Amino acid sequence: MKACTVKAFLTITVFSITFSVEAQIPAGDGYFWYRGNTHTHARYSDDSEINDVPMIARWYREAGYNFLLLSEHNNHLLERKIFCYDRLSRPKENFIMICGLELSMSRHVTALGIDRFLSGERSLREAVTMTLSAGGVPVLNHPMDPVVTAKEFIETEGLNHIEIVNGGRLLDTPASIALWDSVMSEPGGRIIYAVAADDNHYSRQRVGRGWIMVKAKSLSKSEIIESIRSGNFYPTTGVILDFTRTDGKSFHVSSQNGDTIKFFGRYGKLLGSEAGKDASYLFNGDELYVRAEVTDRQGKTAWTQPVMIKGGGNH
Ligand SMILES: [Zn+2]
Ligand SMILES: [Zn+2]
Numbered sequence: 001m002k003a004c005t006v007k008a009f010l011t012i013t014v015f016s017i018t019f020s021v022e023a024q025i026p027a028g029d030g031y032f033w034y035r036g037n038t039h040t041h042a043r044y045s046d047d048s049e050i051n052d053v054p055m056i057a058r059w060y061r062e063a064g065y066n067f068l069l070l071s072e073h074n075n076h077l078l079e080r081k082i083f084c085y086d087r088l089s090r091p092k093e094n095f096i097m098i099c100g101l102e103l104s105m106s107r108h109v110t111a112l113g114i115d116r117f118l119s120g121e122r123s124l125r126e127a128v129t130m131t132l133s134a135g136g137v138p139v140l141n142h143p144m145d146p147v148v149t150a151k152e153f154i155e156t157e158g159l160n161h162i163e164i165v166n167g168g169r170l171l172d173t174p175a176s177i178a179l180w181d182s183v184m185s186e187p188g189g190r191i192i193y194a195v196a197a198d199d200n201h202y203s204r205q206r207v208g209r210g211w212i213m214v215k216a217k218s219l220s221k222s223e224i225i226e227s228i229r230s231g232n233f234y235p236t237t238g239v240i241l242d243f244t245r246t247d248g249k250s251f252h253v254s255s256q257n258g259d260t261i262k263f264f265g266r267y268g269k270l271l272g273s274e275a276g277k278d279a280s281y282l283f284n285g286d287e288l289y290v291r292a293e294v295t296d297r298q299g300k301t302a303w304t305q306p307v308m309i310k311g312g313g314n315h
Contacts (some may be wrong), residue, residue, distance in 0.1 A: 024066075024094060027215050028243070034214045034224060036067035037207075039102065039110055039141060039163065039197035045072040045080065052202060057088040061095045063207050067214075067224055068095075071102035071110050074119045081117040094219055102141065103127040107148065110139040110163075110197075113225035124152070128159045137229045139163055139195050143179050144172040150182035154189050161228075164303065165196035165235055167209030177303075181268035184289055184306060191289065193228075193305050196235030210237050213302075231305045238300030244292070246307050251290050253304060254278045258294035265290055265309075283309050 025033040037060060042053045053070060060068045070085050084099035101117070103109045107124040114136035121127040124140070131138040139161040140148060153159060162183070164176040183192050196210030214233040216223040227233055234241060242254040253261050254277065261279035263271040265287035272281050281290060291306040 024219070025240075031215050031217055032219075034066040034216055034219055035211055036065055036069070036098070036214060036224065037198050037200070037211050038069045038098070038100070038112055038139065038195060038228075039071045039166070040068060040200040041072065041102075041202065042070055043202045045070075045076055045082065053085060054088060056200075056202065057085065057095075057097065059204050059207050061090060061093065065211070066094050066096070066219055067098050069098040069100040069110070069112060071100055073104040074101045074111075074117070075104045083111075083114060083117050091219070096219055096221060096224075098221055098224060100136065103131070107146075108141040110141055112137040112139060112228060113221065124148070124159070125156050128156055132158050137161060137225060141197075142166045142169050142172065142176075142199065144175050145169060148179070150179060150186050150189070153179070153183045153192075154186060160190070160231075161193050161195055163197055163199075164194045165210035165237060167198035167200060167206050169199070170209065178268060181264070181266075185267045191231070191306055191308055193231040193233070194235050194303050196237060196303075210235060212236070213240070234302055234304055236300070236302035238298070239294045239296055239302035241294065241302050241304070244304045244307075248283075248310070250280050250282045251292065251304075251307055252278070252280045253292045253294060255294045255302065257296055257300075258302065259296050260294070262293045262295075263290055264293065285309060 027033050042056050044051045044053050083101045085097040089096040100112045103111050103121050106121050109127040111131040114134035116134050118130045121130055128138040138159055141163045162180050165173050183189050198206050198209050200206045212233045212235050214224055214227045216227045239258045240256040245252045260275055262273045263281040265271045287309045289306040289308050292304040294302045
């Protein structure tokens with residue numbers, strides 16, 4: 001079964017044009033894993049009249065992606081007011097476009113899955129509020145550029161997603177992860193879901209630096225958006241997970257191609273490390289939360305979303 005799943009992934013990556021119809025990786029219980037990028041730009045909206053959007057969508061489709069969000073800077077789009085590219089969806093080829101923007105008039109935020117054009121935000125808080133009121137999911141982009149503090153993040157109600165991998169700022173990943181842990185560990189903090197994305201600026205070479213794998217029943221805009229909203233996904237730079245599972249006493253992680261699994265808790269404290277594709281961590285009850293990182297020998301990584309530990313909290 002496992003060998004079969006690995007093959008499915010390789011098929012997507014290498015032969016995506018011919019076999020993209022197969023690009024649904026079973027996740028059990030009627031669910032599938034869908035690969036997507038939530039942060040991509042086109043030259044068209046930034047500084048050109050040449051419409052390169054169809055070409056960029058094709059790059060991602062051909063690389064085996066199932067969904068793409070063209071996150072145009074809303075401050076460059078005042079006349080065009082584009083936030084959806086539905087016409088580029090190819091449902092028969094297991095590829096859809098997700099509506100959205102990168103709100104850029106204040107702190108950059110991906111407004112994922114919105115139902116209208118948004119502009120005029122004057123703060124991070126306004127960007128988040130406007131995204132939520134348009135039915136979307138706000139994601140704090142490149143949190144080190146400029147730096148958002150844990151306090152500011154926690155005070156921004158409704159902000160529950162952070163970009164820990166940005167394809168244009170890969171060196172910021174460790175600091176972004178430290179912020180992620182701080183937001184979950186500080187008094188008043190909460191569970192936050194991590195996102196990886198290319199932040200691609202019109203470069204085919206930058207397709208695939210970071211993406212998310214979303215667990216959903218089918219490939220529709222609403223299923224993908226709601227799975228992302230509820231944390232039913234994980235970010236990765238190349239390691240693929242089979243599953244993560246918790247029974248309230250332990251956390252079990254299984255990967256297809258990882259070599260080492262590390263478990264982390266409060267403030268990113270290392271709780272344990274195991275070699276191999278599978279590992280379990282037994283809760284001791286005071287971790288507050290547990291999350292895992294699965295790496296391979298090349299340094300590719302998948303991050304699980306955190307599991308909250310009952311009774312371990314200062315929240
Ligand atoms: Zn940005
Ligand atoms: Zn961007």
